[in-house]
Amino acid sequence: MSIRIEGNKIFLAELNEKDAVKLHEYSKEPELNLYSGPYKASESLESSREYIRNCRKNILERKSYIFGIYNKEGDLVGTIGFFDLDMENSSGEIGFWISHNYWNKGYITEAINLINNYIFNELKFHRIYAHFHELNKAVARVLEKTGYRKEGEFSESLRFSDGKFYSDIVYSIINSPKA
Ligand SMILES: CC(C)(COP(=O)(O)OP(=O)(O)OC[C@H]1O[C@@H](n2cnc3c(N)ncnc32)[C@H](O)[C@@H]1OP(=O)(O)O)[C@@H](O)C(=O)NCCC(=O)NCCS
Numbered sequence: 001m002s003i004r005i006e007g008n009k010i011f012l013a014e015l016n017e018k019d020a021v022k023l024h025e026y027s028k029e030p031e032l033n034l035y036s037g038p039y040k041a042s043e044s045l046e047s048s049r050e051y052i053r054n055c056r057k058n059i060l061e062r063k064s065y066i067f068g069i070y071n072k073e074g075d076l077v078g079t080i081g082f083f084d085l086d087m088e089n090s091s092g093e094i095g096f097w098i099s100h101n102y103w104n105k106g107y108i109t110e111a112i113n114l115i116n117n118y119i120f121n122e123l124k125f126h127r128i129y130a131h132f133h134e135l136n137k138a139v140a141r142v143l144e145k146t147g148y149r150k151e152g153e154f155s156e157s158l159r160f161s162d163g164k165f166y167s168d169i170v171y172s173i174i175n176s177p178k179a
Contacts, residue, residue, distance in 0.1 A: 003059065003068070007110045012067040012080065012118075014059060015052045019068055019076045024048035026078070031100040035133040055081075065123070069098065069111050077102045080111045082119055082128070089106055090126035092119070103138075112146040120175040129172040133158055143171045 005012040015023070026032065027042035042048075055066040066081030078098035086091040094115060098107050119125045130148065131138040140150075148171040156165035 001065070003136075004177075005089050005114045007114050009105070010069050010071055010077070010107050010110055010114075012069060012111060012114055015055050015066070015068040015076075016080070017049060017052055020045060020048045020052055022076045023040060023052065023079075023092050026076075026097075026099040029100055031103075035136040036095075036097070037167075052088060060084075065115075065118075067115070069107060071107070072103070077107060080108070080109070080115050082115060083127075085125075086148075090124075092128060094119075094128055094130050107140050108142050109145050112142060115174060116146060127172055131170045133160070134167045134169055140169065140171070148173045 003012075003014055007034070024042065024045050024047075027048065033042070055064075056140055057068070058064040064081060064085065066083065066089065068076050069078040069080055071077050080092050080094065080096040082092050096108055096111060116128065117121035119128055127146045128148075129151070130139070130143055131154075134153070151170045151172050153170065154168040158166045160166050
């Protein structure tokens with residue numbers, strides 16, 4: 001059964017092999033790779049296809065949930081995923097990106113709200129976290145807008161392309177936190 005999570009401006013769905021060309025093109029955008037390092041799908045068109053096959057397989061096997069983000073015209077604009085699942089502690093990480101042509105349209109804010117609901121209400125997890133480079137201010141903003149709170153930071157744990165060290169910031173959200 002295929003998964004489709006409906007929003008107002010966008011929907012989330014399993015990536016499809018026909019998305020490989022676009023995924024490969026997007027994944028090479030320097031704007032996307034600035035703070036997170038190159039995406040696996042950027043290496044070649046075949047690695048993009050393999051990435052999509054793995055995402056679909058992992059959803060089937062309930063190992064991770066990486067979805068395409070599509071606008072209402074049905075165009076792939078980015079991805080959002082829930083991975084590194086810690087089943088014992090009911091916790092996992094989210095990660096996301098949008099092609100820079102589609103930034104600041106509210107797409108990721110909506111995508112995070114959709115995946116939060118899916119993770120808490122369908123998958124029944126307790127905690128979701130995200131971590132990001134301290135200079136990546138847009139990520140802090142979208143996480144705060146979607147209910148995440150800062151947990152802390154790993155001081156100067158990231159060596160950046162300018163040779164300097166930066167902190168890795170951690171945010172999280174809890175399903176029904178204790179009063
Ligand atoms: C971070 C990212 C996913 C945001 O996607 P998006 O669809 O543009 O996000 P939205 O439009 O929903 O919201 C963006 C918010 O960040 C704000 N923002 C954008 N750039 C900002 C900056 N440099 N500093 C502070 N806030 C910023 C916007 O004003 C907006 O907030 P507002 O609604 O209060 O005005 C996108 O920039 C991206 O793909 N970046 C590269 C990949 C990446 O870093 N992924 C995260 C790895 S952890």
